[in-house]
Amino acid sequence: MSNSHIYILSGLGVDRKVFSKINFEGLKVFHIDWIAPLKKETMEAYAERLSLQINDEQPILVGLSFGGMMAMEIAKIIKVQKIVLLASAKGEYELPFLYKIIGALKLNYVLPKTFLKQHNRLVDYFFGISSKEDKLMLKQILQDTDVKFLKWAINQILNWKNNVVHSSVIHIHGNQDRIIPIRNIKPTYVIENAGHFMTMTHAREIELLLKKVL
Numbered sequence: 001m002s003n004s005h006i007y008i009l010s011g012l013g014v015d016r017k018v019f020s021k022i023n024f025e026g027l028k029v030f031h032i033d034w035i036a037p038l039k040k041e042t043m044e045a046y047a048e049r050l051s052l053q054i055n056d057e058q059p060i061l062v063g064l065s066f067g068g069m070m071a072m073e074i075a076k077i078i079k080v081q082k083i084v085l086l087a088s089a090k091g092e093y094e095l096p097f098l099y100k101i102i103g104a105l106k107l108n109y110v111l112p113k114t115f116l117k118q119h120n121r122l123v124d125y126f127f128g129i130s131s132k133e134d135k136l137m138l139k140q141i142l143q144d145t146d147v148k149f150l151k152w153a154i155n156q157i158l159n160w161k162n163n164v165v166h167s168s169v170i171h172i173h174g175n176q177d178r179i180i181p182i183r184n185i186k187p188t189y190v191i192e193n194a195g196h197f198m199t200m201t202h203a204r205e206i207e208l209l210l211k212k213v214l
Helices: 043-053 066-074 097-105 121-127 132-144 147-158 203-213
Strands: 005-009 028-032 060-064 082-086 169-174 189-191
Touching: 005 066, 028 043, 043 066, 060 066, 066 082, 066 147, 082 203, 097 147, 121 132, 169 203, 189 203
Parallel strands: 005 028, 005 060, 060 082, 082 169, 169 189
Antiparallel strands: none
8 A cells, every 4th residue: 555645636627525535544644625716717727726735756646537537637736646537537538528518518517505505305316326324425425515606616517628648547437427428437456336426325345446446
């Protein structure tokens, strides 16, 4: 197991709770906190500010969903040892084409703020969750998420322009992910029957894989 410093970036507006079922014992783990984006701030500029929370040379970045995309951007700014992506994308080419259309047409701007924070069966379906515990966790996450951050981040995802892939990327993906479908992904490891919420639903498998690759 690694003696390196590991920095974790959670998903879209999500805090470290989504890693609560994973035991990082014996590893030097730090959670990077999301900060409020500045008006019209680019993903690159945001990544630069976020990277100020990293105080070690050549860290390992572990990024979940949007956190993985942000890890890809941070790796352009500072030297990293490796990047581990969870339910994420290495570049714009791994995201569904529909997202590009929505971004190009700016359809995300017409969504009412309340819609973004709503928790319902459709949201559970897309996140691939069925247990009561996970539904409650997701509901709490949506309630706690800052709407300004959410709107900004969704816009960044829809308009993401990245084709630079770090040589040491390890990509772990669920084959039932409905938010970033596996059909566009070239994963290193596939978690069977796992959706986008896999750090909660398949925590043990992910923990074992992380201990293997870190």
